[in-house]
Amino acid sequence: MSVRSVALAACAAACVLGASSVAASAQSAAPNWREIETKYIFGFTEGSGVGLEGEKEFSVDTEARIGKSGGRYFASESKLEFEFTPNQYIQLEFGPFVSAHSISNVRDLDDRQQLGLGGFFGEIRAMLLERGPSSPLALTLSAEPEWRRLDETSGERVNNAELELKLDGDIELIPRRLYAAFNLLFEPEGTHDPDHVGAGWEMESKAGVSGALSYRILPSLLIGFEAWYLRHYDGAWLNTFTGDAVYIGPTLYVQIDRKMFLAASWNTQVTGRDVEYPDDRLNLSEFSRHRAKLKLAVEF
Amino acid sequence: MFWKSLAMSVVLGAALVAGAQAQQAVTLSVSVRNHRFEPTQLSAPANTPIVINVKNLDSTQMEFESVSLRVEKVVAGNGQASVRIRPLAPGRYEFYDDFNQQAEGALVVH
Numbered sequence: 001m002s003v004r005s006v007a008l009a010a011c012a013a014a015c016v017l018g019a020s021s022v023a024a025s026a027q028s029a030a031p032n033w034r035e036i037e038t039k040y041i042f043g044f045t046e047g048s049g050v051g052l053e054g055e056k057e058f059s060v061d062t063e064a065r066i067g068k069s070g071g072r073y074f075a076s077e078s079k080l081e082f083e084f085t086p087n088q089y090i091q092l093e094f095g096p097f098v099s100a101h102s103i104s105n106v107r108d109l110d111d112r113q114q115l116g117l118g119g120f121f122g123e124i125r126a127m128l129l130e131r132g133p134s135s136p137l138a139l140t141l142s143a144e145p146e147w148r149r150l151d152e153t154s155g156e157r158v159n160n161a162e163l164e165l166k167l168d169g170d171i172e173l174i175p176r177r178l179y180a181a182f183n184l185l186f187e188p189e190g191t192h193d194p195d196h197v198g199a200g201w202e203m204e205s206k207a208g209v210s211g212a213l214s215y216r217i218l219p220s221l222l223i224g225f226e227a228w229y230l231r232h233y234d235g236a237w238l239n240t241f242t243g244d245a246v247y248i249g250p251t252l253y254v255q256i257d258r259k260m261f262l263a264a265s266w267n268t269q270v271t272g273r274d275v276e277y278p279d280d281r282l283n284l285s286e287f288s289r290h291r292a293k294l295k296l297a298v299e300f
Numbered sequence: 301m302f303w304k305s306l307a308m309s310v311v312l313g314a315a316l317v318a319g320a321q322a323q324q325a326v327t328l329s330v331s332v333r334n335h336r337f338e339p340t341q342l343s344a345p346a347n348t349p350i351v352i353n354v355k356n357l358d359s360t361q362m363e364f365e366s367v368s369l370r371v372e373k374v375v376a377g378n379g380q381a382s383v384r385i386r387p388l389a390p391g392r393y394e395f396y397d398d399f400n401q402q403a404e405g406a407l408v409v410h
Binding site: 089 | 366367370371372388389394
């Protein structure tokens, strides 16, 4: 069974699980519109939530990139994530991640069928501004270092370090029903001698901004929409612009039971520029045609 | 750069926690009986740390939980526990028993 088949089977299973939860919720005699944690309701865009003090969570969080120039391209990273909130201001996460690549006949990439340990990550989130009765807006700063032994695009063996810095903001537009969010992203990274020619660290960076809306149609079900604008540069400090891309797509969040939830999203690149291929209508060198996210989490 | 950001965040968090704990806390009490909070409403002053003593008078365990207070705490059957809350802005903050969601209450901060 191919990597892509496994991913699709996981998506299908998740959707069945989600649908049964929604059905159960719809049959509930007394819908409960309590406050919700907003971190995972916006897809790739993260909400401001830092969890509840004392809460611990384990999740499998998969991000897949699908489609490149010509051929067939599928790559994913699945984080096996432990998350906990030691106090009411900070949240910590860490764990390994598994990388999968299925690549054939793609421009500038070697063919590859591979599944292996991709690396490790950690994350710290600090609340800057909390939502409350007097402020519907909440802001959180997050820093996520990652170390990779498999390149996320090509799957080649690498020594790569990345730091994802984000400002996550969200606002409650209609109490307990409609939420909006934005992210500001800056992500420098370095890869040691990627072409195996005895060079040092090759640096690159990414910047981005997103906007998202999420509407709660049932107490345990939210659907939404998000848009991302991403720019890629050579150099760690946004030195030389090499291309950009715009993604849009739907989002889904299902509270399966009181300690388990599922979050999913699908983004499609609708426009992009690649400095190296100026005639292309999309940027498929630095970004994929589609990307998808599926997270299944259990709190304890 | 990451380590500097991490250190600053930890220091900031520790400072906020330490600052909150340095202030004199207001202590409140609430009981759970027959899967209901008694009283259902608590009051506290704004911008003051709060300690809520939760006494579970039922034989089954309960979980004191609140998204806006950002806490969750399991309390054993016929047991008790303390929940520390950061200084809050004025407003109404709901809490409930996550194991029996019909049990609801609110903390009103003036």
